[in-house]
Amino acid sequence: MRYRDFLKTQLKNRLPEDIQLPSGFHIVGHVALVHLNSSLQEYASIIGDATLSFDDRIKSVAIRTGPTSGEKRHPDFEVVAGDCNTVTTHIENGVQFRLDPIRITxxxxxxxxxxxxxxxxxxxxxxxxxxxxxxxxxxxxxxxxxxxxxxxxxxxxxxxxxxxxxxxxxxxxxxxxxxxxxxxxxxxxxxxxxxxxxxxxxxxxxxxxxxxxxxxxxxxxxxxxxxxxxxxxxxxxxxxxxxxxxxxxxxxxxxxxxxxxxxxxxxxxxxxxxx
Ligand SMILES: C[S@@+](CC[C@H](N)C(=O)[O-])C[C@H]1O[C@@H](n2cnc3c(N)ncnc32)[C@H](O)[C@@H]1O
CATH class of the missing domain: 3.40.50.150 (Vaccinia Virus protein VP39)
Structure with missing residues (x-):
């Protein structure tokens, strides 16, 4: 099931009917990075909890709280559900990348x-x-x-x-x-x-x-x-x-x-x- 439909089913009766849910997220290791528009910010923690059960790989959910900034490209995220330890290992094409995706893009x-x-x-x-x-x-x-x-x-x-x-x-x-x-x-x-x-x-x-x-x-x-x-x-x-x-x-x-x-x-x- 697609993420948006999954959230709709999971959060039925807990969110206003006409609200636009996110269509996806970015996953880095065990961390799901979710962008919520301003109308969804107050529901961040229930969306975070539902996201944890969407995919077995997800152990932490962080929402974007501001733009990536500065020469050193500092992202701005806050953990809203799951494990607060966001240091993770992401595997891409057989290469292991250890990083903290809420501190590094x-x-x-x-x-x-x-x-x-x-x-x-x-x-x-x-x-x-x-x-x-x-x-x-x-x-x-x-x-x-x-x-x-x-x-x-x-x-x-x-x-x-x-x-x-x-x-x-x-x-x-x-x-x-x-x-x-x-x-x-x-x-x-x-x-x-x-x-x-x-x-x-x-x-x-x-x-x-x-x-x-x-x-x-x-x-x-x-x-x-x-x-x-x-x-x-x-x-x-x-x-x-x-x-x-x-x-x-x-x-x-x-x-x-x-x-x-x-x-x-x-x-x-x-x-x-x-x-
Ligand atoms: C957005 S990341 C891109 C990572 C990778 N190159 C990629 O394209 O997927 C850019 C990186 O460049 C680094 N950076 C920015 N200015 C730099 C400089 N003057 N010298 C060396 N690194 C720099 C930042 O700290 C950041 O880690």
Whole structure:
């Protein structure tokens, strides 16, 4: 049964008839993350209790209490039912991710991208993941290819989980974790492939990514949340930034998902060679 229908059945006579129930939730390990509109906030705890019996995997239910904020991407959730311990292990494509999803974001929207990127990696690649979080891209790549990966993360909380996850997945010989701002701690003239999995003004970080690339070139996957009407201008500007750093670029843009009205989450695949 679909989640909304399940809630309707479970909570019959306990909620106003015409109220719009949520259509789904995001599950990370044993934690269900639910978005409720303002009219449902007062029913959070009974919706939480019902959600616990919807799926055997769910042991905690948290509702969103505000937007994800700041450079370190702090989510805002409150546990309303079940176990208050929300540190969990989420398994994606055979990789174990230990994290607390009410303190650290773990987006389902990038899942296909994480799996697809693995297929593109050639033997012997050197990869830098500039916005690593708990290792969403870095560990998928290291687990399924022979690439050596450097994972950079500024948020100490996420970095500690990244260290745990490298160990849990037995990838100590393949992944190096760096704590700090990727504009400062990135290696120079080093990688063939760079992943920029961050959505906010990511183009400002591009000059640093270009410094990390080997002088022969390579590929940069630059994610960004961008207004549709400035996509073309941004593509030209990216080309200019690359040529100022001495690279010729071929740029392809792919849409990952809708982000907000008029704004898409896209990835710029920037192939770079010597000018
Ligand atoms: C939303 S997460 C994305 C995780 C993963 N890359 C993905 O796309 O699924 C972005 C991460 O970038 C980190 N971050 C933001 N600014 C950073 C910076 N200047 N240097 C390194 N990490 C940064 C945040 O702390 C956060 O953990």
């Amino acid at each position: 773990f987006s389902g929207g990038n899942k296909r991208e994480r799996i697809n990127i693995v297929k593109q990696i050639k033997s012997g690649e050197i990869v830098v993941d500039m916005f690593s979080c708990v290792g969403q891209f870095a560990l998928q790549i290291a687990k399924s290819t022979d690439a050596l990966v450097t994972a950079i993360e500024i948020n100490d909380d996420a970095y500690q989980f990244l260290l745990d996850n490298i160990r849990i997945n037995k990838l100590e010989n393949r992944v190096t974790a760096l704590l700090g701002d990727c504009r400062k701690v990135h290696p120079i003239n080093y990688a063939n492939r760079i992943i920029m999995g961050y959505l906010h003004n990511t183009d400002l970080y591009l000059p640093h990514a270009l410094d990390t690339l080997t002088q022969e070139g390579g590929i940069i996957h630059m994610h960004i949340a961008i207004q549709r009407d400035i996509l073309e201008d941004t593509t030209s500007r990216i080309g200019e930034i690359c040529s100022r750093k001495g690279f010729e670029s071929q740029i392809q843009v792919r849409k990952i998902k809708n982000y907000s009205p008029g704004v898409d989450h896209v990835v710029f695949d920037i192939n770079l060679g010597l000018l």
